[in-house]
Amino acid sequence: xxxxxxxxxxxxxxxxxxRLSCGVSGSTFSDHYMDWVRQAPGKGLEWVGRIRDKANSFxxxxxxxxxGRFTISRDDSKNSLFLQMNSLKTDDxxxxxxxxxxxxxxxxxxHGALEFWGQGxxxxxxx
Amino acid sequence: xxxxxxxxxxxxASVGDRVTITCRASQxxxxxxxxxxxxxxxxxxxxxxxxxxLQSGVPSRFSASASGTEFTLTITGLQSEDFATYFCxxxxxxxxxxxxxxxxxxx
Numbered sequence: 130x131x132x133x134x135x136x137x138x139x140x141x142x143x144x145x146x147x148r149l150s151c152g153v154s155g156s157t158f159s160d161h162y163m164d165w166v167r168q169a170p171g172k173g174l175e176w177v178g179r180i181r182d183k184a185n186s187f188x189x190x191x192x193x194x195x196x197g198r199f200t201i202s203r204d205d206s207k208n209s210l211f212l213q214m215n216s217l218k219t220d221d222x223x224x225x226x227x228x229x230x231x232x233x234x235x236x237x238x239x240h241g242a243l244e245f246w247g248q249g250x251x252x253x254x255x256x
Numbered sequence: 257x258x259x260x261x262x263x264x265x266x267x268x269a270s271v272g273d274r275v276t277i278t279c280r281a282s283q284x285x286x287x288x289x290x291x292x293x294x295x296x297x298x299x300x301x302x303x304x305x306x307x308x309x310l311q312s313g314v315p316s317r318f319s320a321s322a323s324g325t326e327f328t329l330t331i332t333g334l335q336s337e338d339f340a341t342y343f344c345x346x347x348x349x350x351x352x353x354x355x356x357x358x359x360x361x362x363x
Contacts, residue, residue: 164352166300174292174300174343176352192351193257226299233305235287240306241347242290246299 131155131245133227138250145217145254151210151227151247159183159205162230164243165212167223167252175223177201179230180210194220217254224249258282258346262355268363273334277358279344281325288348291320291329294357295340303342304329334360 137149151163162185165177178191180201189201200213210227229245259282269275279289287307292300302311307322317338320329331338339362344355 173357174294174345174354176345176354179350179352190350235306235309238286238288238306240288242302242305242311243292243300243345243347244302244311246301249299 131229133229133245133247135225135227135247135250138225138252140253140255141217142256143217143219143254146213146215147217147252149212149214149225149227149250149252151212153208153210153227153229156229156245158203158208162232162241163201163203163210164228164230165201165210166226166228166243166246167221168226168249169220169223172223177212177225214252217252219254222252222254224251257351258285258349258353260344260346260353260355262344262358264358265356267358267360269334269360270363271334271336275331275334275360277329277342277344277360279327279329279355281327281346284325285346285348287322288346289322289327290345290347291318292343292345293338293340294343300343331360336362 132154135151164179178201181188198216202211226249227247228243230241231244233240261280289307291304294300304320308320341359
């Protein structure tokens with residue numbers, strides 16, 4: 130059974146930093162792209178970013194709202210995903226989910242299914 | 257960015273009803289669309305990927321289809337456990353974007 134467990138959330142002041150972690154078990158972590166998705170209280174879902182696997186040079190993609198402030202990294206030896214968040218704003222307040230992406234090929238097209246999700250960790254940015 | 261317009265945003269239905277939720281993309285996304293179900297306090301759960309492929313373990317009362325830039329999720333024979341919020345997601349281009357959500361409540 131694939132399990133993802135986020136940690137590191139909490140209360141931080143505007144302008145501060147926080148580092149989230151996500152431990153993955155029951156899966157060959159290194160084979161998969163990983164995403165972060167967030168959800169502000171009572172709001173919809175917002176994709177934060179992605180890190181690809183070693184075969185794709187661990188390249189990353191980010192939402193415009195976090196680019197330059199957030200950095201996604203991974204440690205395949207520890208089956209762990211990270212989200213370093215700097216220059217935090219009140220708008221960054223949300224539950225942050227880590228997500229394992231499963232690449233599925235259908236009629237020659239590769240679909241990245243956001244298949245497995247952690248339970249989320251709450252980040253509150255407030256003075 | 258590709259925008260997904262999801263409708264309705266709120267839906268009131270009874271057990272046994274057939275409900276349809278629509279997601280319209282601002283540009284062509286081929287079949288790079290997924291549907292998720294989310295219950296309060298829980299992480300989203302993948303229902304459908306590639307526009308119409310049912311995720312393993314998801315009941316067959318869930319189905320989905322695509323026509324151009326319009327995508328639909330249908331629940332045939334709504335069950336009590338289906339009352340939740342549903343989101344669509346496009347992953348044709350970065351940044352990935354979600355629809356605004358449809359909350360399905362008991363009538």
